[in-house]
Each structure stands twice: as C-alpha cells, then as structure tokens.
Amino acid sequence: MRHVALLRGINVGGKRLAMADLRRVAEALGWRDVATVLATGNLIFTPAHRTAEPAQLSARLEKALLADLSLQVRVVVLSAAQVEAVTREQPFGSKVDNPSRLLVSAYLDGQARPALAPLTKTDWSPGALALGTHAAYLWCPDGILDTPLVEAVTPVPLSLRPRN
Template structure:
C-alpha cells in the first residue's frame, strides 16, 4: 500500500439539490492542485488520490479552499491517509451484527478528540440499532435505514458538520481503491 495515498470524504456533496459537483470537475480540481491518480467513487464526494507530500490536514484545507474558489461550493473535507483508513476499517466492532452493508454506517470524525463528546451517546441502548466508537469514527447499525435511525439523528445533532458518514459498502470500495498496487502517488 502506498503511504502517500489519501482519501477525501466531502460532506454533503450531491445530496439533494445543494452542493452539486460533477465528479469529472472534482477529479480535475484535485489534478490541478497537483494530486496524482485522482479517482472518484460514486457521485457523492469520495476521492482517492496520491498526495505527494501533503499531510491529510494540508490536503483537506487545500481541497476545501479550491472547492470554494474554483467550483463555488463550500464543503467540509475529511481526509485520511491509507494507514489511518485501514485502522478505521479494522476498528468496526459492528460488522458481525450487520447483515446489510448499506445500513451499517461509518461516521468519520474530522477531529478524533470529538470521540469524547460521543460518550453519552455510546452509553445508551439504541436497540434494535447499535452505536459503537473507534479511534477515528463512530459506527452505526441502522436496521431500518439511516433516515429512521435515532442514533444517527442524535450523532448528527451532537456533531453537525464535524462528522461525515458513509455506508460500509462504500467504505469497502474506497479501501480497495487505496490498496491498489502499481498506482502512482
């Protein structure tokens, strides 16, 4: 796995009618910033790229600024390097509980220190849902879907734009892209 590979998760891109961004424009934007082998996944602001020396925090700041200046879209960028993304995947203690990866959510924290703010939620009984914490994310099992999830609503109300969520199926696809060999970065 190339240590310079990173993944950017853009919050709220192409959800409803707000923050519309074509993935071709997003790939070009990151390419223009000097990032290599830029790949998008789905149409919701998931980007894997070679960072060439930028830390994840530097990449996030550069991407957020370029989105506003070049595309007129303000969106929070959560950026993880390949190693941290792998840890985030390994930390999910709810995998065995979930029988549908589209209803198993990963809520990635912009600031891992925010995990302490989740303590009251982590101590609650959400049955039939489940909520667990890891080092870099909270994991939610939403058997009736995320829109009907009390735990997801509580997490969103508590952290707002300090968190961005993806389902387990999407996270698995991003993880596979990060692990591809022979990719420039």
C-alpha cells in the first residue's frame, strides 16, 4: 500500500533538504516506488513491509534523516486510506472557493488533536478551524499570512499543507 510522508518545516527558513537526498534515504530504508513532490518535503512511497504502521514509518524516517544527513525533522506518515479519509472529511465543502487558502494540517503525534480542541471554540471569522481524524482543517479566506488562526496553531505539532 502506498504511503505519504510529510516533513515539517522543510525548505522554509534555514532547514534545507534536497529531494534527491530524501529519496536516497527512503530507498536506503528499503522503501520502493519512492517519489518526491517538487521541493515540498512530501514523499510518496511503498514501505518494504505491508504491515508497517504509519507511526513506525515516521520514526524510521526521522531516525534515518538524523543519522544520514544530521537533519532533525518531524515526520508524519499517512497510508493511502488515511489520505483518502483526510480528503473525504474536509468539512467546509463549497465554502472553499480558493483551495490555496485551505490548510490541511496532519497531526504529527497523538497530542496534536487534543491540543487543538480548545481552539475550535474560538470564532475565527471569516476563517474557521475544524478537526478530523488525521488532520486539522484551517480555512483562511483572507489569506494564510493574514489570519491569527495560523499563529494560534503554530505551537501544536502539525505539518501544514495548502489544499491545492
């Protein structure tokens, strides 16, 4: 089964990672069909073992990046079924008229969702925050840089990605 690995904070600020290096590290783990998406820190792959859990795969990639490239980075891995669930659970429907202003934020650990729960009680108008099974959804109609919502979730372990 295909999986996607999302690396937090790659190629923003000072944390640089060549996608060729990311592919090489993943292939050294025995992962197959390895592909990256531009310079995003998004990796698509098939794990060596069909029964591998996403959390185990995340830990393996984090450890390998540190050992091979001296790069400490948080990673979340989602199975194809989990990615489909993230897409299906998007709660804002047709309200999202500009997909680049919808952030889909995969939870990096089991603490992220409970940490975000209190923020759902805040009125972020005209934006909104909703929580799904594997990701949080931040609707930022005025732009991602012009909303306090993004700043509010920054301390929470998430991997933010625009929906487009």
